[in-house]
Amino acid sequence: MNTLAEENYLKSIYHLSLNDSNVSTNQIAAALNTKAASVTDMLKKLADKELINYAKYQGVTLTSAGEKVALHIIRKHRLWEYFLVEKLHFKWDEVHDMAEEMEHISSVELTDRLDKFMDYPKHDPHGDPIPDRDGKFKKNELQPITALQVNESGIISGVRDHSALFLQYLEKQQLTIGKKIKVTEIIEYDQSMILEVEQTKIHISREAAKNLLIVI
Amino acid sequence: MNTLAEENYLKSIYHLSLNDSNVSTNQIAAALNTKAASVTDMLKKLADKELINYAKYQGVTLTSAGEKVALHIIRKHRLWEYFLVEKLHFKWDEVHDMAEEMEHISSVELTDRLDKFMDYPKHDPHGDPIPDRDGKFKKNELQPITALQVNESGIISGVRDHSALFLQYLEKQQLTIGKKIKVTEIIEYDQSMILEVEQTKIHISREAAKNLLIVI
DNA sequence: TAAAAAATTTAGACTTGTCTAAAAAATTAT
DNA sequence: ATAATTTTTTAGACAAGTCTAAATTTTTTA
Numbered sequence: 001m002n003t004l005a006e007e008n009y010l011k012s013i014y015h016l017s018l019n020d021s022n023v024s025t026n027q028i029a030a031a032l033n034t035k036a037a038s039v040t041d042m043l044k045k046l047a048d049k050e051l052i053n054y055a056k057y058q059g060v061t062l063t064s065a066g067e068k069v070a071l072h073i074i075r076k077h078r079l080w081e082y083f084l085v086e087k088l089h090f091k092w093d094e095v096h097d098m099a100e101e102m103e104h105i106s107s108v109e110l111t112d113r114l115d116k117f118m119d120y121p122k123h124d125p126h127g128d129p130i131p132d133r134d135g136k137f138k139k140n141e142l143q144p145i146t147a148l149q150v151n152e153s154g155i156i157s158g159v160r161d162h163s164a165l166f167l168q169y170l171e172k173q174q175l176t177i178g179k180k181i182k183v184t185e186i187i188e189y190d191q192s193m194i195l196e197v198e199q200t201k202i203h204i205s206r207e208a209a210k211n212l213l214i215v216i
Numbered sequence: 217m218n219t220l221a222e223e224n225y226l227k228s229i230y231h232l233s234l235n236d237s238n239v240s241t242n243q244i245a246a247a248l249n250t251k252a253a254s255v256t257d258m259l260k261k262l263a264d265k266e267l268i269n270y271a272k273y274q275g276v277t278l279t280s281a282g283e284k285v286a287l288h289i290i291r292k293h294r295l296w297e298y299f300l301v302e303k304l305h306f307k308w309d310e311v312h313d314m315a316e317e318m319e320h321i322s323s324v325e326l327t328d329r330l331d332k333f334m335d336y337p338k339h340d341p342h343g344d345p346i347p348d349r350d351g352k353f354k355k356n357e358l359q360p361i362t363a364l365q366v367n368e369s370g371i372i373s374g375v376r377d378h379s380a381l382f383l384q385y386l387e388k389q390q391l392t393i394g395k396k397i398k399v400t401e402i403i404e405y406d407q408s409m410i411l412e413v414e415q416t417k418i419h420i421s422r423e424a425a426k427n428l429l430i431v432i
Numbered sequence: 433t434a435a436a437a438a439a440t441t442t443a444g445a446c447t448t449g450t451c452t453a454a455a456a457a458a459t460t461a462t
Numbered sequence: 463a464t465a466a467t468t469t470t471t472t473a474g475a476c477a478a479g480t481c482t483a484a485a486t487t488t489t490t491t492a
Binding site: 221250254257272273 | 448453456
């Protein structure tokens, strides 16, 4: 099997791949809070195990074996987050670090039974889709609310920023998953938005708006 | 915090301390499937951290700080075992290895909420007591059934051997936790015992009997 | 397109936890 | 009580994963 460090590298590479097809050494170093030299060492190891495609100076992509490992870790992460929120009643901003540990529990049987225990949830508490045991999941058709014009509506369905700070801010503003929002005004000066949520008006910056995802 | 290896050493030392007040290097090496030289190295490290009392060649005992750590790991192990059996419907012989991983999940808050979620179980699926958050628990007043005379009865409440092999054997013989048993005969030749469990007679070796624990 | 800047890799070192082989201490047996 | 045996520790080495500093490659910019 793979070490804890290897698993964390694969997971980071997967996440970074969603934005850039070739992931650079420095991006990985930043994501994992480590140094580029350490990343290079690990990339060689992962390439030897045929979990990534790596050519010096050219960045990396996951092989299908590597993607499979990454998706299984992400599956576990999201299932445990769901468990922590739905069964143990943690708040959505409290579960990330715990799930970072729990995602490394290895038993596949345990993961599948946990999935069944919770009745096969499709999304974690932040709206991210939970891969099934084969790593398959529907790609989210989510857009940032900055895609909306005045008077258009959507349903809050995810976030781009998973930091506790942002999640707590959203919670305080009642901007939680499932809520219906309507854009009532876009301030020309700074592109900040005024939203209507359950009859109340909420003013959010463009910065925040970019990180709040909806389905239309 | 403590590393995974340190936690495993403390846990082993705790368990071994129940039989011998001073635990030897070789005992620990056997329990952890490692070499005596490795144990000596780790003992120095744990002594530096004041988690054990260690004097060369004299064996070790846990300090109260070390015992606290050990009991917290044991608490987590037993709570997760209970979860796996009661919520995910694993069998009692399947959960040990999974719990070995899960016992290292660090969050105290998570542990306490898990405890609450399951309504504060007092014993794990093998009858071992679950320490509370302060590490306190009632010492089991359990005896091996070899302590019984002919015609005496007891209730199966624990096991001394936690191996899957022994647990599966017990399961097959209907010798599970909570069952009432009565000794109907002790064979003089080999000290094996004939038990009555729910109107059926079961013949078990003295070897097995020593590992099956009851309350009277 | 050549120089400067940025990104990446290499070289060499450190820590943790492990190992084997040899030395030292403790125990046991004669 | 001394020799033989067993247990434990020390010495030196190794793998994993990380680091800093220096070298190399790629990219940017003038």
